[in-house]
Amino acid sequence: MLRMTLAVLRKDMTLTLLRSSGLAQALLLGLLLVFVFSLSQGAGESLSARNAAAVFWLSSAFCQVLIFNQLYALEETNDSRLGLILCPAPIQAVWLGKAIAGVALLLLAQCVFLPATVVFLGQDLAGPLRPALAILFLTDTGMCALGSLLGALAQGQTTRESLLGVVLFPLLTPLLLAGTGIGAQAFGDADPDGPGAWLGLAAAFDAIFLAAGLLLFAFLYGGEE
Amino acid sequence: MLELERVAHVYGHTPVFRDISCRAAGGSITLLLGGNGAGKSTLLRIMAGLTRPSSGAVRFSGTSGKIGHLGHSTFVYPALTALENLTFWRDAHGLAETGDGMLKILDRVGLAARAHDRAGTFSRGMAQRLSLARVLLLEPDVLLLDEPDTGLDAASRALLRKELLEARGRGACVVLAGHGVARDAPPADRILLLERGGLAYDGPASSFFSPPAERACCA
Numbered sequence A: 001m002l003r004m005t006l007a008v009l010r011k012d013m014t015l016t017l018l019r020s021s022g023l024a025q026a027l028l029l030g031l032l033l034v035f036v037f038s039l040s041q042g043a044g045e046s047l048s049a050r051n052a053a054a055v056f057w058l059s060s061a062f063c064q065v066l067i068f069n070q071l072y073a074l075e076e077t078n079d080s081r082l083g084l085i086l087c088p089a090p091i092q093a094v095w096l097g098k099a100i101a102g103v104a105l106l107l108l109a110q111c112v113f114l115p116a117t118v119v120f121l122g123q124d125l126a127g128p129l130r131p132a133l134a135i136l137f138l139t140d141t142g143m144c145a146l147g148s149l150l151g152a153l154a155q156g157q158t159t160r161e162s163l164l165g166v167v168l169f170p171l172l173t174p175l176l177l178a179g180t181g182i183g184a185q186a187f188g189d190a191d192p193d194g195p196g197a198w199l200g201l202a203a204a205f206d207a208i209f210l211a212a213g214l215l216l217f218a219f220l221y222g223g224e225e
Numbered sequence B: 001m002l003e004l005e006r007v008a009h010v011y012g013h014t015p016v017f018r019d020i021s022c023r024a025a026g027g028s029i030t031l032l033l034g035g036n037g038a039g040k041s042t043l044l045r046i047m048a049g050l051t052r053p054s055s056g057a058v059r060f061s062g063t064s065g066k067i068g069h070l071g072h073s074t075f076v077y078p079a080l081t082a083l084e085n086l087t088f089w090r091d092a093h094g095l096a097e098t099g100d101g102m103l104k105i106l107d108r109v110g111l112a113a114r115a116h117d118r119a120g121t122f123s124r125g126m127a128q129r130l131s132l133a134r135v136l137l138l139e140p141d142v143l144l145l146d147e148p149d150t151g152l153d154a155a156s157r158a159l160l161r162k163e164l165l166e167a168r169g170r171g172a173c174v175v176l177a178g179h180g181v182a183r184d185a186p187p188a189d190r191i192l193l194l195e196r197g198g199l200a201y202d203g204p205a206s207s208f209f210s211p212p213a214e215r216a217c218c219a
Helices: A002-018 A025-040 A049-073 A077-087 A092-120 A129-154 A158-186 A196-221 B039-046 B082-092 B099-108 B124-138 B154-169 B213-217
Strands: B003-013 B014-024 B029-034 B055-058 B067-070 B142-146 B173-178 B189-195 B198-204
Touching: A002 A092, A002 B082, A025 A049, A049 A092, A049 A129, A049 A158, A077 B014, A077 B082, A092 B014, A092 B173, A129 A196, A158 A196, A196 B014, B003 B039, B014 B039, B014 B055, B014 B173, B014 B189, B014 B198, B029 B154, B029 B213, B039 B142, B039 B173, B055 B173, B067 B124, B082 B124, B099 B124, B124 B142, B124 B154, B124 B213, B142 B154, B154 B173
Parallel strands: B029 B173, B029 B189, B067 B142, B142 B173
Antiparallel strands: B003 B014, B003 B055, B189 B198
16 A cells, blocks of 8 residues: 555656646645735734734645645546556555645645745744644644545546535634644744644544545545446 | 356446346456447446446456456556656556566557657557556456557557457456457457347357357447
8 A cells, every 4th residue: 555655646746746837826826815815904014923824724725725636637637547446555545645745735835825924914933833833734634634535526527626625624624723723823922722722633633534534535536436 | 257247237227238147267358249338338347346336246266356457548647758657557556567677568569769758749549558558567367458449550459469369378367348340359269249238149259250140240
């Protein structure tokens, strides 16, 4: 399973970063969101740390939807999905490979969104960085575990693609709340309760989404018509 | 051996076929014939495990269950080179073939000179040959082919025939679906004829090609 996971990961990264338009569309959408929110401020004003963190995670969430639409669309050309189903390894290797590729691509996008949030929304990375990095990892993991599962549902069908966003966002709410809570602290917002509860919430939803991916992926991505 | 037991399939409320029971032995080529919409592709997909039959069962015995599928869909990634495509399928199937080995396979299908070209620049026939290279790489015990000669020129069809005969020679169970019997098709050992939702013929090819069946089905 590991070898197939790595094969899918390597192929998806090669095709996304080297052989296509890459992340351009997803990056533009996220940056547009940050920029539009920057227009809501008057001259010399800055968004509150909590609002800025919410905008950062919203940008990440929209970006993630496009990333997984793109990753699963790769298998639609020439029905490569059927070839993957015929492979002897468990089909969950595809889910895992694409989820890891999604995390890597999302982290790359966030390397652009974070400075944009700091610059356009007038923020300062004044808070503790360690919990911020932990929540970045936990939230991205959960978002991509779920995104990879629902990306399989959306593959190749225009009407289903719209379903990805509709189903994804309500399910992501706890993770986005945790990300926003700790993101606000990273931007200097004081929280007397500290990051522990948010990290616990994110870890719990990661576990749920990872388990859901392992259990449900074969039903969504199998050969049935 | 590949065995189908009372397999039936329904699309929505429309029955495609019912009560299909047959066997395809290792080291043989079985030709699955039928007109458009007879259900050949569906039956092949059921054999491959890509579609679950509405009822009945598919069994494999005496094989490792390694299935190769070659059909209208080539499973080729156009943005990868021919060699990268093969490398991906090698890793996905957990095989140990070396880079040189894959170049030799590409050479067998006449694509060695284009190994480092993107598959998106290939013609339909070349993409089909790359797909054949993928199947050769797998060395499957069960080889399912759905009109594999689509888009192939005479030389490529001859290559396909040669490779199928080799697969039969090493004991693979080959099932080949088509509308009729082309002059340069590989010689079949057994014929399955799908007609009116059932198997109209299941027997040796030699009996099938004696009149009047030949006139009725393969003119």
